[in-house]
Amino acid sequence: MTGSQGAPRDHHPAWWYGDTPVPLHARLLAGLYGAVGALRRRLYRIGLLRRRHPGVPVVVVGNITAGGAGKTPLTIALVERLRAAGWNPGVASRGYGRDNTKRALWVEETTTPLEGGDEPTLIVRRTGVRLRADVHRVDAAQALAQAGCDIVVCDDGLQHYALHRDVEIEVIDARRRYGNGQLLPAGPLREMPERGRQCDFRVVNLGGPGMATLNGETGFGEWPMRLRAERALPMVGGRPRLLSDFAGQRVHAVAGIGDPERFFTMLRGFDIAVVPHAFPDHHRYTREDFEFGSRLPVLMTEKDAVKCAEFDSELFYSVPIDAELPEAFWVALLTRLSQTRTAYQHASP
Template sequence: MNTTTASTRGAGRQPPGYWYGDAPVPLSARWLSALYAGVTSLRRRCYLRGWMRPRHPGVPVIVIGNITAGGAGKTPLTMALVERLRAEGWTPGVASRGYGRDQAALALWIEADTDPLLAGDEPLLLARRTGVALRVDSDRAAAAQALADAGCDVVVCDDGLQHYRLARDIEIEVIDGRRRYGNGQLLPAGPLREPPARGSQCDFRVVNGGEGGFGEWTMRLHAGQAVPLAGGRSRPLASFAGQRVHAVAGIGDPERFFAMLRGVGIAVVPHAFADHHRYSAADFAFGSRLPVLMTEKDAVKCAGLGLESSFSIPVSAELPEAFWVALLDRLRSKYPASRASSGATSR
């Protein structure tokens, strides 16, 4: 099997070639993009001018998101933020929509053993890695209020930059360092949910991979040990160096995962799936019995498929200490009377 061409077996829809390439944008997409721009601009203006009122839970709210469609590294940053807030004495909670889950209208507390079809892959991963109080709800403002009522003294909203119903104190934009804003056009002509100027209005801009520009903070993702899905001892990722493996990624940018594996000398047979893909055993009928390495986000949905020689590769986010100092200073400046260690917060 070709080790450089991604398999499309079981793959869902991938971004159009003109989003991140030089292909011409269809006229129909340009017209729809103009309509989308008008609707989203009107919606945001309604909140900015007070015609529609956002809700605030009464404790600090930090929103992590991006202005492009698809993943950019928000979940690793959310995990890192939760752990840093805890280390500083806060009691964080995470509010999430839980994209792609069954019964999307059902508000739910997520535990480590929640069914992934009900939780959503990213919320379940967050719950398992951090044990944080986590509420999924299509109304993130309601989720934030539930977290505050449950005793959380700061709410982190995962992928909520465009959810203006939830009032926020700090906004963090996450940018894919490799693909950036693509062709710079709004959906569906390009990958943008909002115009590029929206990103400059965020308090912090974090670049995942590559080098950050002026006013941007660079985030690096580091792979942990390979964890076998069938149980047993973990092994160093470098132990696969020099071997061919099937690499599975159903994330916003699968190539980021494949490049990480190649970076430690692994010969990758790539299998790219759509973001939030629901796996079945048939998706892993690759025709050769090589080890299978997959992202941790994919692995939470594959534990019950009976996959042998399959491994989950967790990643952790690393950011400059100066980023954390600046973020925590901003948080304290907005809530100077907060006592994180006691959970008491005043506005």
């Protein structure tokens, strides 16, 4: 599936975030999905399915909706803030989209997105953190602890109940929130909203400059997160440019993320004339995807850029994103983790 010029396309059923009636088959499947999920959670709750712990504090970052909500920028910010506070974090990830998901591996800066997955590759190249990709999050967390990490950040792991966790952070997209409020495939929800309210922290992604503010508010107990973008990094030679340098210019904008419109709207906030090209989340690009018919600068998300470096075009730019949260959020989180570490130390023989 290729991107389209003009209005970007959503790569999810129309009824998830609109007024389109939900088909009967989707409602029936959602009932089955919900029943299976409820049974699985109950089995963990009563101990028939066992949770395992790596022996160091575990922070899970995730969401209860399908698709992107801003987990990767938050994970990067979390790794950097933990380091600044004296922790040695490691990241556990499934590595969605990699060629061989059955093989566990350490993702290095030289690991390709096909080997390690696009999001793990991006996280490692931005932070240099130890990252273990494994479909079994528990095994990944234990490998990180054995490698000397004193805290594990689990990227996208709210539904992976086999891994015991000390802190859960739910990430919510302010524009879409929970859509029509129904479970997959009738709606975008992996679990019902009540599950999100059980998390220790709830972070609402308000987007970046120029994002619509109609739903850009947080509710009680929710922390706002802004995504800041300032630069465009050339993917072949040249110097970084400020996004404001593209003001008044037409550019091709490429986004293969959960909500491509979020990226396009952010660029428009810099008065850039965006020609949008939306692709499915985790899309594998080919040269043909970039046959746009006009030689304009191509601005793309970092997550897409790690998969397009081989195309060697002087027109390509990567737009890095930084997550900004209130200082009070970091104080509350680090205080909670400090208490957790103390409890672990007292429990040690």
